[in-house]
Amino acid sequence: MVIADQLLVKKINQKVLLNEIVANSPISRARLSEITGLNKSTVSSQVNTLIEKNLIFEIGQGKSSGGRKPVMLVFNKNAGYSIGIDIGVDFINGILTDLKGNIVLDAYHPLENPSAEKIKELLFSMIEHFKNQMPESPYGLIGIGLCVPGLVNTEQKIIFTPNLDWNYGLDLKKLIEKEFQVPVFIENEANAGAYGEKVFGTAKNYENLIYVSVGTGIGIGIIINNDLYRGVGGIAGEMGHVTIDLNGHKCSCGNRGCWELYASEKALMKSLPNQHQKASHQELIHLANQNDAEILMALQNLGYYLGIGLTSILNTFNPQAIIIRNDLVEALPMVVNSIRNSISSRIYNQLENNYELLLSSLGKNAPALGASSIMIESFLEMFSS
Incomplete structure (x- = not known):
């Protein structure tokens, strides 16, 4: 029980430190200790673990406040990549982002009264394109976020799209996960847009x-x-x-x-x-x-x-x-x-x-960015669970 508690505390500390580095890098170990209240040995130990996991890295020295110049830590935004795709009524808009939500590649296809099968075909083709063009990274493609203009239940199944012809028996999440072997999250388009604006935009x-x-x-x-x-x-x-x-x-x-x-x-x-x-x-x-x-x-x-x-x-x-x-x-x-x-x-x-x-x-990219950021957040959560 004691060992389990210690592991949980380490995971929590690691999450706290990673969140601070993501939000505030470049940042020093000393500053992390000040902000989080964690002692310097805990910070040093967890930072070394995050470096080993390729999630952060050290860069040149920062300004000194009187003693030795601190070594600065930076979040490795290129440790992996996420795909966000917005299936609209008359378009598909897709983006490939790094782990900070910066758009690396994008693609847009208009749709003219497409069937569910045609949408699936275009969707798979877009994902394949992004995968082929994606830069090399330690974690590769970490996930695919997808949003649609309709009702998506808690099991991430599309249950109603009033303005889009859709086959409601098609389990898109399962199909994409099987084809590309990465986690997939399906969300309502407006929810994804709200999340995109909250994380990256005007909100x-x-x-x-x-x-x-x-x-x-x-x-x-x-x-x-x-x-x-x-x-x-x-x-x-x-x-x-x-x-x-x-x-x-x-x-x-x-x-x-x-x-x-x-x-x-x-x-x-x-x-x-x-x-x-x-x-x-x-x-x-x-x-x-x-x-x-x-x-x-x-x-x-x-x-x-x-x-x-x-x-x-x-x-x-x-x-x-x-x-x-x-x-x-x-x-x-x-x-x-x-x-x-x-x-x-x-x-x-x-x-x-x-x-x-x-x-x-964020304009037309708001939903796709929101969908991508949901996958990024899920990926980073793995390092604290």
Whole structure:
């Protein structure tokens, strides 16, 4: 029992030190001892173990505070690599990152009404491409994080994708793990985006936030007290299917008058004149900047309806920040202004100045980065378990 307790303490100490080195490198052994409260012999012993495991390494000497110059320790971000892939309704976006989340390679494929089998084929091809191009490293590919625009349960099985044709009998996690022999984690796209923004993006300094992904549908990712909130069955955050019109149109989810029927890109495109209903984001942005009246009205309505749903979110969660991920909203301040005005006309005065409305800083890579970072975190946890 004593030996087991000692091993547990060593593992905990190792995790504490590794976390500090990841967050603050380059850092000295003496500084680690100060920050963690661990004695110098414990720090030295655990640091040597982490060096042996190729997770950290020593670099040149740092500044002296009076005595001998300290040797600095650095996290080995190239000890392994992680893949993050976002399967969208009409695209697949993938990245290969180092262990600090820096993007080493990326790939993007548009999708045109693909079947589940076609998506699987493209997915496997993308993973193979990343593996073949991946730099040499001690741990190689440490895992694959995958996100989809739909419901993912606690067993990481895709159980519903309202805007994507999917074979729900296909156990994608098991198939990828069997093919590539690495751990795989499957997550909802908005959850992954929220996590990406929390770890690498504009949400770093917020403990409670809502990430809103506006695409063909609408999904939200919820961070409460720095943790991703998934709900009991893993499917929290389906706010796109909250009713905002009791007598509204029938939604693919089975409900009527869902928020995403009014405030998604799909809804926006339907509201445009026929000649613009297949316009690209760049074309719509150009037309808006040229003051095209019909486009401006449609975009203003998009902001208005987004504000209706966001008001409910603010009243429900009272977050520090709401982060919106959408190419059009990010490019056009007039849509943001429309959202703000819509919220202001509905919200309590006490709430109005108590939150930040922010735009995604990671753009289309937010979900893939979130998925990749989940795998990195899981990999580093192995050294303390």
